[in-house]
Amino acid sequence: MGSRATDLGTVLVTGGSRGIGLALAKEFARNGHDLVLVAREEAALERAASRLAIETGVRVETRTADIADPEEVERLVRGLEDAGITVDVLVNNAGIGDHAPLVDSDPERLQRLLQLNVLGLTGLTRRLLPDMLSRGRGRILNVASLVAYFQGGPNWTTYVASKAYVLSFTRGLAIELRGTGVLETALAPGPTDTDFVSRSGVGDVRAYRWLPKASPERIAHAAYVGTMAGRTTVIPGLLNRLLAFLGELHPRGVAQAVFTLLSGSATSTTPG
Template sequence: MTTKDVKNEKLPTVLITGGSKGIGFELAKQFAMHGYNLVLAARSEADLKQAAGQLENEYGCGVSTYPFDLTADDSSTELHRQVIDEGIQVDVLVNNAGMGDVGPFAKSDLNRQLNMLRLNIVTLTSLTRLFLPAMIERGNGRVLNVASLAAYFAGGSNWASYVASKHYVLAFTRGMARELAGTGVKVTALCPGATPTSFAGQAGANAMPIYRWMPRLTPAKVALAGYRATMAGRTTSVPGLLNKVFALLGELPPRSIAQWVFEILSRTPSATATETRRAL
């Protein structure tokens, strides 16, 4: 569904998954205010309509919206097909859509785990593969993959598979950045720390110390850092000074110390209560 036709505009176009809320919506604002037309893909058609209306009114940009459940099989292929059939050239791809899940893995909902891995890993990889060749052929383009500060750590209890999925995003981005050297296409991983969006509540992470103790940047500040890093062609961006320190510590040996710190920050109330009972 197209809210305002962008295919005949003489402006660059950015495609943003999960672009109707949170960091994705703030990224849409950044690109819009810098002269981009927008292609937004997200699950909720109502949220997309609301976001598109606001962006069009505030920035006068063209906005195309595509309501897709990106965890569904072949959703990436279908989104790519529809965008190409509309005659839209995607100059920047932002793989922002993602989800999390918190709690002991053995007690987790398997379908939610699989949907998370499909969205965080498979959809991101598929969309990059589908839109990248045209960028390489033109000799110009940008891909922004939204990872997480958690990607720098060796893992922690209660969200092992989520952290692993963000490890993949960071490693994939670094590998692609080297592979694409000299092509004119740059790939960036945005690795925000705790950010006040609906993500933490949906993932069940609000009670974790990392969300209660750590300073939190606004989605707008995270998006600004991501936009600047993307345009500058930097491989990674970790917004916030303290987050930068944690990212550095996460990669320094011995990584077991960083993993221990991360595990403390990732404890859930139930896990802490269990440990207290054991200590008593």
């Protein structure tokens, strides 16, 4: 195993089997951290784990769990406790998206989206935080999105609102945790080249057509540096930082107009 840059040991990554989560896992492993990868599909997890272990030499455990299900979150944490695995860094990365007018969207998918992106992230953090506090050290990295800075996102309202929750949750908790040794970071990637684009139906969204797509590796490197430096927010890419800045400007009318344009379908003629 490589030497670690900090006294923080094992990193748990939800959604660690592919995309940004896998790239984050690799970045932490390159820096000497052991890993626990969590996702639902076992075969993909095992493939990712054996590749990472061979490439980096760290210890990689896998756990299948649906983070949208509170009972599975509890089973996951108890299983780690029984195995004597201490989580020093929690990466709340697993998330799904959706793109459709609310009235046309699948109610079950919206439910799952909120259960995963909002409640799963909150529940796992609440469950692992007491141990981090008792050790006086830890990091929590929450994967939000650039859309968290949008002043509402027509046609993907629920996804955009879920990521605004993640950003607000992180900013609040970061202040609450001051002086405890546990630091909280929100990562806000812009469009990134992963399966999320096809699985969440965002391929036709103007933000995805017009803005350059980053590689997951580039996002993961920026996230690692920001997390270890204890930064509360990390927005990889200059253009994305400009858009996020615009999103927080007052009055919000201009930002709202820009994000309404970026939220629409590139192949439709309506602005929303």
